[in-house]
Structure formats: C-alpha cells, structure tokens
Amino acid sequence: MKQIENEKLNILAIETSCDETSAAVVIEQKGKPIILTNIVNSQVDLHAKTNGIVPEVASRAHLEAIVPVVSEALIDAFGKKSEKLNYNESISLLGKHITHIAYTAGPGLIGSLLVGGNAAKSIAVSLNLPIVPVNHIEGHIYSVYSDNSPSLPLLALTVSGGHTSLTFMSRHIKYQNIGHTIDDAAGEAFDKVAKLLDLGYPGGPIVSFYAEKFRSNQETKGGNQKEDDRFVFPRPIINDGTFNFSFSGLKTAVLQKILNLKKNGDLSIEDKQAICAAFEDAVVDVLVTKSIRACQKLLPKTFVLAGGVAANKRLRERLSEKFKVECPNVALVVAPLSLCGDNAGMIGLAAYYKIKDGKTTIWQKAEIDANLEL
C-alpha cells in the first residue's frame, strides 16, 4: 500500500470520453496534487479491427471495463495487492478514503461519456460525496501539473484526435479560447492519412514512425533531413492572421498525391515514408508557427503542449528549438508522455484546482455534454 502523508483531498477521477476507460486517484500532498495511481484500459486493439472508432462499440467496451478499472485504481492506491480484484474491498476503500469524485463531462462521444458520468454519479449518490465535472480539454492542459507547477498566465496548445486548440489561462480554471481547428483536428488528420496509406489505427504513432524512417534513410544516404521536393504539402491558413487551424485540405492534398502516384502502380514503402515525413512536417510547421505567434502576442509565462499528438517527437523537437530562439522568456512545458493520451490522472489534476476554486456540485446537477465548451 502506498503511504499517504497529510491526507487531505483524495479524488477518484474517471475518464471515458473516447476510447480509453480510465480511473485515477489524485491526492493532495504538501498543498499540491499528485497522481497516486492512473489505470488506463485502452480499446485501441478493438478499434484497430475497424480502422477507427465505432461509437457504439466504444460505449459497450467502457461498460465492460468501468467497474474493474475503478476497482483496480482504488486497490492500487489504498488496498492489498492480490492476483484477483476484490470488488468488495474496493467499495470499502472508496468509502474510507475518497473525498471527491471527478469525471469527464465532455466534449467526447456521448455513449462513452455516459458510462463514466453515470459511474461517477452512482458513487457520488451512494456515498454522498461532492462531484466535479471536468472538461476534457482542461484535463489535457492540467496534465502538465503532475510533476511541476507551471507559472501563470499560460498559453496551451491541446492537440489530440478530437481537438486542436490554443487556450489562454490567466489564472487557474479561467480560460479564453484563442484559436481552434475549423475542420479536422491534428490527430484526426494523422489518423486519416494513416488510413489513406493503409498503415493501420491509430495513425499518429505509425505516421510518425514512417516519417522518422524517411529522415534516417536520408541521413544514411548522406543527404540532409530536408523534405523530398516531390512531396511538399501545403501549410493551410498559416498566414491568415488568426490562431485557428485547418487540416482537412492537407489530408486532401495527401490523397491527391497518393492517387497521382498510384497511376504508376502501387506505392513503395519509400513513397509512403516520404509522404508521412512531408505530412508530419506540414502539420508541425503550422502548429509551431501559430503557437510562436500567439506567444509573441499574448506574452504568457508558460507555454504548454498537451494531448495525444503532444507525444509526437518531431513536434516536441521543433517547438523546443523554435521557442529557444523566438520566445526565450517563455517556459515551454510539454506533457509527460505517460499523460499525453487520454487518462483519468489529468482529469483528477484539473479537478484538484476546480475544488480549490469551489467548483464542485451535487450529483443531481452533474451533467454530460458531447459538445461541452471550455
């Protein structure tokens, strides 16, 4: 059993907005939130069979996983480890230790959100505990508060399968939407390009792997890591004067390139690698350029990169190179790899700051909203 000093807030957090069933315990230690345990049950293998998420299938999988995942989180945080989950023990641990229930209220897939939301409400009503609805994007932003406390104001780029947004946070729990995608999200574009190239699901890590292969092959050949000129893709709305993003045209440009190449036969593995590298460079260029410009205009103390696509190596590298030169006074904080994808730990971290800000409610008022805005 993990030791808990100065026990204060003990939050059970639940996240089921898309295709990960996750439960975490976040506790207060020395005036800061720490993630005691963070269990993530991924549905990736299930959705790989259909090359993407079927919402009904995701919802059913959450239903099957939610009780074991919540029990595992509780036992991992406070209980006795054994081979088999002891549901009765986990229920008594809930009553004994947990002070607040947090859950993802949206945005996300409605059938998925309902499972986590109802689980949270059931626990809150049976134990008479306060409940904390958390916006999924604020969860991603707060993922950087796991092992440090970035200074405010901060500007955050949240890039995931469902979102691409720039959010300004002047103080805790106060958000201003600076820019967002007007069509596809960055991660969605990675997933769609992977599909066009028959690379499987989810696309981000595979496209990135192929892109890295292209670059290392170029290096071996003695060339520099520049894009292959035959595969340069547009940087949509990079100079439109807003902080919005658009990735659907980029995906169409990739499709056009594939169709042209296919006129001469099937795509070679080298062609696929070159396309992935050029596509990744285009996405990264747009994200980095707009982030830098937003920082230069809004002058935050910290810039945060979070969300599933924040795991992208090229994006992390480029952002850090550019920030050193163009925004040397802004601290760049990138979400830890373990918290980039969807997880309940980040929901618990955001909940901690919401509780401190008095933003708890009763289960009767705890809602979910597939299109919840920040």
Ligand code: KG4
């Ligand atoms: O945050 P997340 O787990 O779920 C949503 O909130 O949507 O993000 C998942 C997205 C997927 O689109 C996935 O392809 C993308 O993040 N992703 C990546 C990488 N790892 C995951 N995209 C680019 N490069 C990666 N290394």
Ligand code: ZN
């Ligand atoms: Zn997410």
